Amino acid sequence: MYDLFDNVPQKEIKCLDHGFVRLIDMMPRLVPDKEVTADAAIVQAARVSYGAGTKSVNEDRGLIRYLMRHSHWTPVEMVCFKFHLRLPIFCARQMVRHRSASLNEISGRYSVLPADFYTPDVDNVRQQSQLNKQGGDIQIDENVAAKFIADLKHTDLEAYQLYEKYLEAGVSREQARMLLPIGLYTEWYWECDLRNLLHFLGLRCDKHAQHEMRVFANAMLDLIRPLVPMTVEAWEDYSPYRGAVLLSRLELEGLRQEIDYLMSRVNASFGWHGETINLRKLAVVSENKREQQEWVDKARLFGLPW
Amino acid sequence: MYDLFDNVPQKEIKCLDHGFVRLIDMMPRLVPDKEVTADAAIVQAARVSYGAGTKSVNEDRGLIRYLMRHSHWTPVEMVCFKFHLRLPIFCARQMVRHRSASLNEISGRYSVLPADFYTPDVDNVRQQSQLNKQGGDIQIDENVAAKFIADLKHTDLEAYQLYEKYLEAGVSREQARMLLPIGLYTEWYWECDLRNLLHFLGLRCDKHAQHEMRVFANAMLDLIRPLVPMTVEAWEDYSPYRGAVLLSRLELEGLRQEIDYLMSRVNASFGWHGETINLRKLAVVSENKREQQEWVDKARLFGLPW
């Protein structure tokens, strides 16, 4: 048996100024063969569905791509990852909204919380976007940034000194902590199956996620990619949060009109209807027969000639 | 306050030969105004996110469409529906896989199960598809169908008579039931929030779902549509299980090539590059500014001229 962790390039990634993501454990962890990855656990579970029918079967990569393309997510739950994270409270508050994970966090009622606060770099203090109400991607004026950082550091330091002072004076930890700003770092163990993890990563690696959250999500993705390479590859191809695009019913209609218009122009220029265009074969998007057929079916929806 | 159930055209739909779906209750049930639907509960929850910012806000329909288009699903959890279903065990076995619902089923340990079994109509006995391993949509030869139905009825009847006989002989209900085929009807209360209900309906109203399951899913959809009309409308437009289409990264590339080719043919026929085409405005797919902008962004991905 081989330990999948033996071949992982890294098991920890530093994030922001005092944070980290550490990969602690996973299931499956041991595989029978050096070439096998944790993708195998997904394939194994999926194949139980075929029972005796498994004989005439797809190879693993094809099966995983099929599962992902058709939202057959349950076998993907058979892989689990456990992380140890250190992240600011405002990130933790976003992450905890993903209710399918298990987590254990350092308790501010039991423990004295360490004096680490997140402070952005000068070139990472961002302007409020007017269009995107959620946040901003554009750097703010450097002077403003420098002052903001200085005031933030000062606020954090003062708050922490008061926290220490009142702990010493005997105030309960659960109340003294009310002084502390939400940039304070917290820590937790966070365990999640791959299905729910990919859902989380789709939302939190996305450009609409807050930059600071994205740093942690991207680190998690980097840590798991070599362990479930086929699944991540398929997800990159088929998730609308990654390389895929979702066309609404309205957009589908719009696309149809556009192609119709282009076709009419082409045909008009030749004086007859569609012949030349129709002789051309539709682009090949996949060697996989089934996937190519699915593409042909969609192309028909758009009115593409083939 | 108005009771939303007062204006519902129907609260029960018969399904298959002995089954039904009944809408028992929902939340919200009472609304302050005759014009208001349960969509309002989604809007209310979504707007808490904007806090003081709610003043300069979208109207309800636009907000719901925005939420659905961008997978902001949590406000959709604020609406709940409770159903009473009578369905064959093989359907119940599929439905119970949707783990986010709450359910209470008639117990074959406590109760004597009633003698109702599902038998398909002659024109609904289906051939095994060779392509689609899951099932089939094509009617089988009528003679085979008639014999199958007769044998099925006979099997069910004989099994039920033995069940009764051994109950009378004192065999425990929990064991006597082992005689009964999975076409037997069962009953349950099934409660689910609208987010998870739409996920369920996406999968089970789909053409890949088993016909018998689809009958129940479609009935549920018909029952809720008038109660959350905006949400269902948006879902029909934006769900890849309904009117929308998901283009994989590979298909996106294929589409780009096709459009590129069409463009080159158009331009070739005019002897210059793209001018005529570019003068044309891209199709308008929505009056909603934001939605139209999203379409423009996707059209650019495809290389559509505008």
Added chain:
Amino acid sequence: MYDLFDNVPQKEIKCLDHGFVRLIDMMPRLVPDKEVTADAAIVQAARVSYGAGTKSVNEDRGLIRYLMRHSHWTPVEMVCFKFHLRLPIFCARQMVRHRSASLNEISGRYSVLPADFYTPDVDNVRQQSQLNKQGGDIQIDENVAAKFIADLKHTDLEAYQLYEKYLEAGVSREQARMLLPIGLYTEWYWECDLRNLLHFLGLRCDKHAQHEMRVFANAMLDLIRPLVPMTVEAWEDYSPYRGAVLLSRLELEGLRQEIDYLMSRVNASFGWHGETINLRKLAVVSENKREQQEWVDKARLFGLPW
């Protein structure tokens, strides 16, 4: 049909200095009869289990008590409550750990957060307990308390002024908020079924919960009690977080020894074994036959004479 909300003594309870719990909606909301409560939805779902067997049936209260006593929790999921809460972030962080609820919170990325912070009363600043590492119940010296409150107010005010200043200077809301302490109030809609709500209340109304959290949990309990009176009554009687007591295997053995010892003393004083004692009937703890029988069975475990 009667609206259950019409007879509720209160639908909002003020909590701490700037917080509240408001009951927004519930399912079931309408009942056919003035005497009926939402307990009826639990009974209805439970009875589907008995199918045809429902004829010879328990009355509602007895059935609900039976369900609670035997941890038949699924019918209790059929009742849902929706609340609107305003609570400090450090409480929100505890509450969000209950993953079975649905929630929508005001977003510090979208909105400017209002300037309300929690400050305890002088007589509610607590000492750190040495025994109970979690918190403390004993009031701290009044001078310390007064200083703590003053410093907390000052910290909150300064932080909020900086927050406003940097928002004005154009810093993104998602970053400016990092200045704000975790005593800041937040707001959310929170929806939960009664099974999971009682589990939450068991933990958070408990004396081990932080005082500030308990205030909100108790308010929620007070709001729902008149709406599901039988269920809450049964829960008070049977939950080890309320009036019931869980005896571990070791304690059970201990109790047996104690009773054995007492019995031996009694018998010794009379010079024979157990006769007198055995003549006495065991205490009647319930009119309900089944419940009394369960008590007799437990009393036997302890070695109690009867």
Added chain:
Amino acid sequence: MYDLFDNVPQKEIKCLDHGFVRLIDMMPRLVPDKEVTADAAIVQAARVSYGAGTKSVNEDRGLIRYLMRHSHWTPVEMVCFKFHLRLPIFCARQMVRHRSASLNEISGRYSVLPADFYTPDVDNVRQQSQLNKQGGDIQIDENVAAKFIADLKHTDLEAYQLYEKYLEAGVSREQARMLLPIGLYTEWYWECDLRNLLHFLGLRCDKHAQHEMRVFANAMLDLIRPLVPMTVEAWEDYSPYRGAVLLSRLELEGLRQEIDYLMSRVNASFGWHGETINLRKLAVVSENKREQQEWVDKARLFGLPW
């Protein structure tokens, strides 16, 4: 690193006539030291709560017992188990109600289901209990049992032959299966964290569970016990489904009365109040100080002298 599976006495247990439970994988699987068990993952997660406070710490067993005694269940979610089961459909239908597990089942739409049906042994055909409506534990008359088994076998065989016949005639698998009785074996991979697994085992190893289900649940318990020995031991001591007993508020009152009565008898016989009895120390139920203190607190509730 040591593979926990290397020291497991068994990884598969045969159940009923054609079923089995196989332990396929777990997390954690590798431990740094031969003496360590998977209990360590629980301890590790629990200790993150104490942060810097971990220095003055309990040893592992004590901590696990503390967690279990006080329902601090979240760290127990950090251990996961994956099983492969073969079980009759009527058992599968009970097991799937535990919604926190992940599962993949052989599909009767994709595959031809194998011809295995459960048939009880003659001495395991049970009478319907009149008291316990759920089932029965008492063997039925052997003649009835033998006939029941013969009829069951015959029904199963005939049904399966028809199933094969109609598959051959081209009827879709998803419809042909409607002939098959619920004693048919099915197969699945089933993955669950230890918290939810223990909850499942509490209910399904219990004497109220159906015998056939209990066989599978007990097999699962036997497979995991050597892998998380401390956790299972603590669960046996503290779960009301195992060695512990839950006293309702009413029973607590009853116990108090009983003890009061015994005390009065003892005291009466000596002519004074409680003195002798009070001199005796309360039974020691645990070496663990905190646990003993909890026992003292409960004993006070009962009015036990100490």
